[in-house]
Amino acid sequence: MSAASLIILFRLCVEWLQGLYLNELNQFSSLDPLFRFALPIAGAGFIILFAFMTGFKHYRLGIPFVIHRLKQRYGHIPFRTTINQFFGGMAALATGFVVGREGPSVHLGAAGSSFIGHGLKLPYNSIRILAGCGIAAGISASFNTPFAAVIFVMEVVLREYRIHIFIPVMLAAACGSLMTRAVFGQIHELSFLSFQDISQWHYPYLILFGIILGFIATLFNNQLMNVMRLFRPVKMVWRILIAAVITAIFGYFLPESLSASLDVTHSFVTGQSVGLLLAILIAKFVLALVAIGLGVPGGLIGPVYVIGMLSGAVLAIPVGFLISDSLDYSNSFALLGIAGLMTAVLHAPLAALSSVMELAYNPEVILPAMLVIVPAYVTSTQLLGNRSIFMRQLDYQKLSYTISPIRETLQKTGVLAVMDTEYKLFIDAPDKYILDFLDTSPTHPVVLRSSFEIDVQYSLVQYELSLHHDSSALAYFDMQAVSSQATLAEVYEILQANRNGAVYVYETTPSSIIGVITWNTLSSYLHKEKF
Structure with missing residues (x-):
């Protein structure tokens, strides 16, 4: 109207x-x-x-x-x-x-x-x-x-x-x-x-x-x-x-x-x-x-x-x-x-x-x-x-009007439809508490919130899978924020370079988290859409 x-x-x-x-x-x-x-x-x-x-x-x-x-x-x-x-x-x-x-x-x-x-x-x-x-x-x-x-x-x-x-x-x-x-x-x-x-x-x-x-x-x-x-x-x-x-x-x-x-x-x-x-x-x-x-x-x-x-x-x-x-x-x-x-x-x-x-x-x-x-x-x-x-x-006019098939597919789904809301949030927690949780709930995403003077940083925490003898038990991946209005195409642009890690979704301000999308979740979604 x-x-x-x-x-x-x-x-x-x-x-x-x-x-x-x-x-x-x-x-x-x-x-x-x-x-x-x-x-x-x-x-x-x-x-x-x-x-x-x-x-x-x-x-x-x-x-x-x-x-x-x-x-x-x-x-x-x-x-x-x-x-x-x-x-x-x-x-x-x-x-x-x-x-x-x-x-x-x-x-x-x-x-x-x-x-x-x-x-x-x-x-x-x-x-x-x-x-x-x-x-x-x-x-x-x-x-x-x-x-x-x-x-x-x-x-x-x-x-x-x-x-x-x-x-x-x-x-x-x-x-x-x-x-x-x-x-x-x-x-x-x-x-x-x-x-x-x-x-x-x-x-x-x-x-x-x-x-x-x-x-x-x-x-x-x-x-x-x-x-x-x-x-x-x-x-x-x-x-x-x-x-x-x-x-x-x-x-x-x-x-x-x-x-x-x-x-x-x-x-x-x-x-x-x-x-x-x-x-x-x-x-x-x-x-x-x-x-x-x-x-x-x-x-x-x-x-x-x-x-x-x-x-x-x-x-x-x-x-x-x-x-x-x-x-x-x-x-x-x-x-x-x-x-x-x-x-x-x-x-x-x-x-x-x-x-x-x-x-x-x-x-x-x-x-x-x-x-x-x-x-x-x-x-x-x-x-x-x-x-x-x-x-x-x-x-x-050099105005693009074509996009890749992957991006075109991902543009059709919003992040709210795919994000995982059953994540575990730790605030400045030591590794011991995080390891204890991963031992009991390995399928749930674990997010660590670190507070600085005027900033908040979220990190995805997973088991360290590398074979280095001096590596720690946990791996930390800094997470970028995406708006709740975004689609999976924006998530793909952030994660596709390293093909690991995750992003977090916010609704009003970037300091508040309402969901998590990992690279594994995004890959599973793409595979489902393809086949």
Whole structure:
């Protein structure tokens, strides 16, 4: 609920800001050309101002950053980046930049949930699941598509399917959809697109259609990365200003090129000349590359939807020449264009299929969508060697998103589930008392607490197993502290170098012990998980 509330507040703020100068949301063509030119530049100034106030080093935003934080930091999102994403994304969307609101939705959704998890001191593995739930709720609240939100989180963000993750993510998406319907009504994002049933005579053309979308997606991904590399030496302030000026120039001469609004784009899908459709498609393509590549806060999926919709409308025109039919298939091909382009750009075929299924409200879209999605994906990946744009952005930013299989397994279990609470604690005791206890209870961990002036040190005490003739009967291993929120991955990082000893778990302060995890316990757990 917290994530959905953040997204609803974000959407209301964007609408309020646009309501100050627009009679109808995203209808920039009604503005005076000079005002239209100045609007993106003013938005850029607002974005830079908030980035300056929060510190430019806190400017990593969007879905790739969230994927990185989920893998490496259990979904913890820094507060300052969240502030940048909220206000910067609001300014970008309200002033006509070609960016989507799903980027802020994912970022804010993960942040809202992770903040609550840390506030409640939940285990880190639970916070990671909670962040995934926040993302699902955020996307569902943004687009009113709960099923697509669940699949997107599992396929693109978390990249795993497990029942203990799937159920809470599904519940969060449902809550997000209920809340957004209560505020914005039942209408979903593409309710204006009506899917016209496509006959089997169109199926060969759909395969060609998918292949073309695979080429378009590869071109988009490659050029986006080229823009990012080209302007890498330029400071962030100048990058955003350059994006604003280019957007302002396009907006001055072609107001239809502004924003990634789907409802406004749909008004040009039907009944327009091929020349105007192509002009709008090229303008949206270029402005999306400029805005996203130069660091304007916002999402990538919104522009992909718009470009896919326009590409589908353009590629629907030859159908009338190939097959004599009085029906207008522009809406149907617009939907299929979204499915094919989203698949090839993000490498998320299941998320793309679920999106168009939910947006079309028509089961007849499933088979045609598959005929477009498969060739688009195969062309993009196998023929052209294209990779997911999120993975390419992560590699470019040197943000890790893969971890070792051992660490990935251990991250899923908190220390509270494995720690041994039946330990024997001695406080500054001599060896004789410890040996007497080990003789009677050799299976219980023995911990010695040593007090210094202002510090407390815990040590694991075991029989000395070395064969040195001058060794003592007991061996002492200094123990490091781990929080009760930690997972076994943190324990493994501490113990794996020496492969012995133990750590102790604390709840509030490091001086208080509530449990012990030895290397033998950790090894047994890993062996059980493996076999």
